[in-house]
Amino acid sequence: TIMLFFGQFFSKKWLIIGGAVFIFFVTFAVPLLSARGMIDQSSMERATFWGEANYVFKEHPLFGVGYAILSTDYMDKDRAVHNSFINCYASIGTFGYFFWFSLLCLAFFGNWYISEMKPETKEEKALVRVARWMVPCLGGYYTAAYFLTRTFHLPFFLLMGISAALYRLAAERVGIDRINDKMHMVHNKFWHWLALTPASIAFIYVSILIINKMR
Numbered sequence: 001t002i003m004l005f006f007g008q009f010f011s012k013k014w015l016i017i018g019g020a021v022f023i024f025f026v027t028f029a030v031p032l033l034s035a036r037g038m039i040d041q042s043s044m045e046r047a048t049f050w051g052e053a054n055y056v057f058k059e060h061p062l063f064g065v066g067y068a069i070l071s072t073d074y075m076d077k078d079r080a081v082h083n084s085f086i087n088c089y090a091s092i093g094t095f096g097y098f099f100w101f102s103l104l105c106l107a108f109f110g111n112w113y114i115s116e117m118k119p120e121t122k123e124e125k126a127l128v129r130v131a132r133w134m135v136p137c138l139g140g141y142y143t144a145a146y147f148l149t150r151t152f153h154l155p156f157f158l159l160m161g162i163s164a165a166l167y168r169l170a171a172e173r174v175g176i177d178r179i180n181d182k183m184h185m186v187h188n189k190f191w192h193w194l195a196l197t198p199a200s201i202a203f204i205y206v207s208i209l210i211i212n213k214m215r
Contacts, residue, residue, distance in 0.1 A: 001137070047211045049083070054090070054205055057090040066091065083149065084150050084151040086204060097201065104138075107163035110170075111131045130162075134159075
């Protein structure tokens, strides 16, 4: 959250590099620290839950096992998955995950684009200010969601609602065609959104396999 907040005032290149380092640390360094007794056992048990959910997803990849029954009917001892992303694609499959994950990305990048607009009126300044706060807010929520099962909780839908309202307000000022083109929400660029879903699932799935092997 802190990195995203201050990252708005610095080069995007360094923000991307910092984000990549952070993801690498969480994905690969934490298991190594655990093997040396530097991470508590309860935290590392989450990797086991993630692996179990991935196995369930492997058996039901297209539409998942169904909403709200993953933990009760498929997880050992009714344990929560403790990962909103895995919980989503294991519960409602690749088909449902496409809409959920695309919504996350559209909200984040939409707010990022709005936060970089040059306001000319008092109302536009307020709009940009809210978007600048929403970027680290969403980033922090998404990061926390990777370690907690918050896939369909109320705060998620509240953040998406605020992001949709900001997107609409910005579109009224710069034009819906312009903002849609910037967000690749046009027919000749929409394949980018289609590619995000399998790419994210593949990264999460493979990284969990690596984490469990490194423990």
